[in-house]
Amino acid sequence: MDWKHIKEILETNGIKLAFGIGVLIVGFIAAKLIIKLIKRGKGFQKIDPTARGFFEGLIKTVLYALVIITAAGVMGIPLTSFVALIASAGVAVSLALQGALGNFVGGLMLLILKPIRAGEYVKVGEHEGTVRAVGSFYTELVTADNRNISLPNSSLTNTAIVNYTREGTRRLDIEFGIAYGADIAAARNALLDLACGTAGVSTEPSPAVLMSECADSAVKLMLRIWCNQADYWRLKFELTEGGKLALDSAGVEIAFPQMDVHIKN
Numbered sequence: 001m002d003w004k005h006i007k008e009i010l011e012t013n014g015i016k017l018a019f020g021i022g023v024l025i026v027g028f029i030a031a032k033l034i035i036k037l038i039k040r041g042k043g044f045q046k047i048d049p050t051a052r053g054f055f056e057g058l059i060k061t062v063l064y065a066l067v068i069i070t071a072a073g074v075m076g077i078p079l080t081s082f083v084a085l086i087a088s089a090g091v092a093v094s095l096a097l098q099g100a101l102g103n104f105v106g107g108l109m110l111l112i113l114k115p116i117r118a119g120e121y122v123k124v125g126e127h128e129g130t131v132r133a134v135g136s137f138y139t140e141l142v143t144a145d146n147r148n149i150s151l152p153n154s155s156l157t158n159t160a161i162v163n164y165t166r167e168g169t170r171r172l173d174i175e176f177g178i179a180y181g182a183d184i185a186a187a188r189n190a191l192l193d194l195a196c197g198t199a200g201v202s203t204e205p206s207p208a209v210l211m212s213e214c215a216d217s218a219v220k221l222m223l224r225i226w227c228n229q230a231d232y233w234r235l236k237f238e239l240t241e242g243g244k245l246a247l248d249s250a251g252v253e254i255a256f257p258q259m260d261v262h263i264k265n
Helices: 003-040 042-046 049-074 079-096 098-113 153-157 184-196 229-249
Strands: 121-124 127-134 138-142 148-152 161-163 169-178 208-214 219-228
Touching (some): 098 138, 098 148, 138 153, 148 153, 169 229
Antiparallel strands (some): 121 127, 169 219, 208 219
């Protein structure tokens, strides 16, 4: 192909090509503006926060696809041929993007079945945190130390999800080891008084102190209380420290690992 031939092609199709590029640029800018307007709209704000990220990604994909198809038509590419090309390439693309398609379908399943919602604290495999959003392909979690974790949607639909928020209340078990010679009744009363006097501890079911184990070096007592999910971590740390101080005040010895050695002549 010589320069003369290239010049003829540019003279014949150059205007269409320029218009097509212009449509792409303007279309992408317009698509971004439309997405911003949709996100600010009252109707979009009424959508479940969990689903907003998913629908935002879906709308963005549809708008960009429309821009590309329109630009192809302006450039003179027959839409039937363009659609046929996309369809023929679809098989190869779908094979190459099996993971992405699985994540997309997984996102739909999460939105339909709703095992998780935005704002809930969940554990998925080794990861746990507060759900920020369920996107088209990934679900975002924010950990307690403010790390962002993006989990593929397909992994959430194929593994167990522990939802700590859904029921509203949680049971908190804190174990204390006391010496074998300590007064169990005094230890139980000290821990119950502590629990009953701590804000956020539910009265129904009422707090309980149970003997959980006769271990090698200690008698283990379990302080069991119920609380709202939002108070769980505060009460865990507060009652752990308070329990130690309460047992000390009651004269109850906290056990520690020890071994008796008998020497025979």
